[in-house]
Amino acid sequence: MKKIGIIGRPNVGKSTLFNRLAGQRIAIVDDMAGVTRDRIEFTAEWLGRRFRVVDTAGYDLKEEIVKKEMQRQFMYSLEEADFFILMVDGREGVHPLDEIVCGLLREGGKSFVVAVNKIDSSSAENLAYDFFSMGIDKVFPISATHGRNVDDLMDEIISRLPEDEEEESFSYDGRIKLIVTGRPNVGKSSMINRWLGEERLIVTDIPGTTRDAVDTLFEYGDEKYVLIDTAGIRKKSVMFKDRIEKYGYYRWEDALSRADIAVCLIDGAEGLNERDVKVIADAWEAGRPIILVVNKWDAVENKDQAAKEMRADIDFKLQFLSNPPVIFASAMSGKNVYKIFEAAKGLYKEYTKRVGTGEANRVLQTALDRHQPPVVKGRRLKLYFMTQVAACPPQFVIFANYPDSVHFSYQRFVINIIREFFGFEGIPIKLFLRQRGEKKEA
Structure with a gap:
């Protein structure tokens, strides 16, 4: 599966565009520069093509140790991605760091487009013209925040993105x-x-x-x-x-x-x-x-x-x-x-283990045979039956006549009996008590 890297100097809106393409807020977005540090990836789709989007640390030349590590991550992303979106800030105009990143892409023979961000209206599009001075044939004035012209940008990228010889699956299913x-x-x-x-x-x-x-x-x-x-x-x-x-x-x-x-x-x-x-x-x-x-x-x-x-x-x-x-x-x-x-x-x-209702009830009966729940305020508690309603983590429901009166120590006792018979070693077990006739939730 091809990778599209979003790169540029800090605080030009890379993470905002990443989140828009991903369709959810994955990367942290803030007005403070240098918020993104590690490379973050997500599988996205456009015009029937699936690809990985990579959000990267902003390119900077400061000497602090974290900044240096961020630049190492930036350089790794230059090697990994197949196509790049060079993001720049339309409001601030051409910045020396924009020209440096553009030069790095050219030196590496990388395919890229320039997205001039923060162009929120057609009247502001003339701000994008400054970036032709970097020797770019075409620029895309966009607003990552509002989604303006992002569709045109992605149409262009998909038309230029090389086809996958064999699509690699990035599904989380089964992992x-x-x-x-x-x-x-x-x-x-x-x-x-x-x-x-x-x-x-x-x-x-x-x-x-x-x-x-x-x-x-x-x-x-x-x-x-x-x-x-x-x-x-x-x-x-x-x-x-x-x-x-x-x-x-x-x-x-x-x-x-x-x-x-x-x-x-x-x-x-x-x-x-x-x-x-x-x-x-x-x-x-x-x-x-x-x-x-x-x-x-x-x-x-x-x-x-x-x-x-x-x-x-x-x-x-x-x-x-x-x-x-x-x-x-x-x-x-x-x-x-x-x-x-x-x-x-x-x-x-x-x-992920599940226990049959019959087995669960036999274990509940064993618990009752070993130790009946105590009488509370003159009322004898009755536990009618138990069933597992979910896994991941395992959740059991016991139906009783007075569920609110079952002390947590007796619930812990029942959980220990469940562990004795079914294992669940190292697994948190959730136990719920409900009134008989009350609907159980799956």
């Missing part, structure tokens, strides 16, 4: 979606880069480098995955003070909702802290199985003793989890990084 999460600077992007064997995501020692939720398709063994890199999660009170970090938090919530399994990274050198526990608890409460990855293990001394202390800490602070896989790994050296996929494959099998 296990792994969200890589944790607090800032625990090595999330480094881990994904290690899996991919390339510096796909920006990595620095500065916390908060990743802002968007970045999806990458990946295959390991006989299984296909979607790897989702996310912003490091700090306290909401801190993140919400910065509007870009706030967007990153919402992207994290959205990514969590569409993931199957959460790969939660912990800094092995620093240990399990309060922020780690909160991120892990939020992922578990969202119904996602957890793989605990103790990263940076190569930097830990006296590993045997440190591992014992880490496991004891996990058992004490993460008691709400159900026997999660714990992997001591290093994204830097590559140690044990692929064991994560073995754990994910096993968890996914349990995560």
Whole structure:
């Protein structure tokens, strides 16, 4: 499948156009320059042609470490894409960086069109004429925000985009979606880069480098995955003070909702802290199985003793989890990084498992035989039957005469019996109680 890269200097509207072509808000958009850092991709379609759209970091010449890493990502995108949209700002006119990017495209023999953005009306189209000075035969005055003339731009691109010899599928169907999460600077992007064997995501020692939720398709063994890199999660009170970090938090919530399994990274050198526990608890409460990855293990001394202390800490602070896989790994050296996929494959099998109603009711009867629910305010509680109403995560409904009176400790007891008979090792189980005769939701 062909790739169309959207490139240009910072804050010319690349992410706005990317979101318009994708049909949804994927990339973070803000008036602040340099918001997009990693490459973000999405499959789009125009005139019956399917292609990948790539949003890139804005080209800049500043020397800060993050800016340098962004430029490396920009140069990678120059190698990967088959066609380019060079976006410029019509209101500001020709900028030296526009000319530099145009020159890079020409030097690389790349096919491209120039989209003059922020032309919101026909009366403003004369602003686009300035860009002919860059030696361009044709420019497209557009408004990425309002969609003005975007159809003409895409018609031109499709007419010039080379045909695919064999179309590659970028479908998410049948793929296990792994969200890589944790607090800032625990090595999330480094881990994904290690899996991919390339510096796909920006990595620095500065916390908060990743802002968007970045999806990458990946295959390991006989299984296909979607790897989702996310912003490091700090306290909401801190993140919400910065509007870009706030967007990153919402992207994290959205990514969590569409993931199957959460790969939660912990800094092995620093240990399990309060922020780690909160991120892990939020992922578990969202119904996602957890793989605990103790990263940076190569930097830990006296590993045997440190591992014992880490496991004891996990058992004490993460008691709400159900026997999660714990992997001591290093994204830097590559140690044990692929064991994560073995754990994910096993968890996914349990995560998608369904239990027949007959079997579920036999287990409910076993629970009642072992321990009847207590009498509440002189009323004997009766549990009539149980059924699994959903998977991913597994959800069970019990119909009772007084569902609101069933104590959470008895619900936990029933969940433990379900685990005893059906496994669901490492999987969050949701249990709901309803009045008999009340409609159950699938």
